[in-house]
Amino acid sequence: MGKLATPEWILKGSKSKEEWERKTGKKAAGKKEGKSYKVKACPKCGSKDVSVVLGGEEGKGSNGWECKKCKWTGRDIDEEGVSDDEFMKIGEEK
Numbered sequence: 001m002g003k004l005a006t007p008e009w010i011l012k013g014s015k016s017k018e019e020w021e022r023k024t025g026k027k028a029a030g031k032k033e034g035k036s037y038k039v040k041a042c043p044k045c046g047s048k049d050v051s052v053v054l055g056g057e058e059g060k061g062s063n064g065w066e067c068k069k070c071k072w073t074g075r076d077i078d079e080e081g082v083s084d085d086e087f088m089k090i091g092e093e094k
Contacts (some may be wrong), residue, residue: 037087041078042067048090050077 010083014042040050047069050061059089 035084036081039080039082039090041080042072043078044072045070
């Protein structure tokens, strides 16, 4: 394990990493352009036709998720980031 190095943006005298990226023309890693939406998907079959299963009493919360296609139930649901066009297409399918 080597020594830690001072980031280049500090050495060049910028006040923040974002400011340095704007000056040098580099884009922030991991950020997508435009709006992105989170869509729930079934971890078993990949279907986006999932719904919340509510508890018996009012105000007691939920009992997890249920897939309408393969009848999977559980709490561990996949979440996908989709663009605006894909989100509209998913909404039209439902």
